[in-house]
Amino acid sequence: MGGHLNANHLLFLGHGALWTIGLSLIALIGGGIVGFVIALARISPLRSVRLLSAAYVQLVQGTPLLVILFLGYFGLAAIGLKMSPLAAASASLTLYVAAYLGEIWRGSIQSVPKPQWEAAEGLALSRTQRMMKVILPQAIRIATPPTVGFMVQIIKNTSLASVVGFVELMRSGQIVNNSLFEPFIVYAIIAAVYFAMCYPLSLFSQKLERRMGRGSANFSLA
């Protein structure tokens, strides 16, 4: 085929980029909801719940995302559960993100000083009230910089969804390249677009971390 990069190609790439953002948001929201449950389960007073959630985290963190995607799309289809590329990618990313966000948030909850729990307990607050009114508001402040930082990983990892045929930025780049045979130019553009999405988030995360660094003095005692 050959030919030159034209506006239609760029439009196609732009469309792919939008799906990269869409898939990232799905992964963040889905993974955020499941991850929140995981975080709470990891610090549950029930031993069995703690063990189960820890096993989930270890299992997912010890498995390449690519394998999870293959399992979700090809593996489940082979046993009769056929999913669209979007559904398979969304489900796989949600499971994957949940394991990491769950751990980040568990750490944030646990880094709220223990005396805060005791003070809340001493005031007769129930466990739910202690969590909702005392611990989580403080944990969210601690969790925000690493969570924003992890969003960079989510955006980059959505590129793996290209292998199950989901047309996001990476896949749209492959398709354009298949017609143009200009891999350097095409993939340089793809790289630049990913960078343009991730770099601001990285900067934002660093800025939050610096602000937290100052704010964390608030947690130490006079």
Added chain:
Amino acid sequence: MQQPASSTPIVSLRDVQKSFGSLKVLDGVSFTVERGEVLAVIGRSGSGKSTALRCIDRFEKVDGGEITVCGRRVDLPDVDLRALRQDVGIVFQSYNLFPHLTIEQNITLAPCSVKRMCLSEAKALAHKVLAQVGLEEKIHAYPEQLSGGQQQRAAIARSLAMQPKVMLFDEVTSALDPELTGEVLKVIEQLAADGMTMMMVTHEMGFAKGIADRIVFMHRGKVHETGPASILTSPTTLELAQFVGTGNLKS
């Protein structure tokens, strides 16, 4: 120890045992706190005095013995912890105010969520207890904007807002310099004058002598000597004499 037969103690410990691993922290501790009484618990670091206090509010589970608080058996596994902690106010060495809330919100949180008090009523209560500790002007400040002494007074006010039947003070001035210690002790003195039942673990010997109705001296996980404040000036055991440093005990 003379006590009116009519009233039962607010807090009573009988032969309480507690170990952390192989370390025996409480080895048969018994004492009582009567209604309206101020009990000061003194002793070296590691003597078990803070652990004893924490057992009363069930922050530590005991291994043996009986603890009764306001008629409730705290050592039993089925104790209603929320009811217990409404009866018992506790103030810690490190204040532990909630940093994300204003002083007012720190104080209204428990009355609103635990006692289902409406917000306007809780705010009025916050004003009242802050006046008691002399901090009304800080009502809208955040904890980080307060000095250590002010934070500790705010923490006392927060406890008072739950209208506890007994207050536990766990070395509440140990993190403060002498000047700030004074302002916190003044608040506690006022509470004592108002008739609040209190148990305090303290290193402030002068204060304990001035305010306490009774002193419990703990040594190696046991109540080694107990009596009126005068035991600080004329101890009968060598250990207490050494601890208060009077050295006036003939060996």
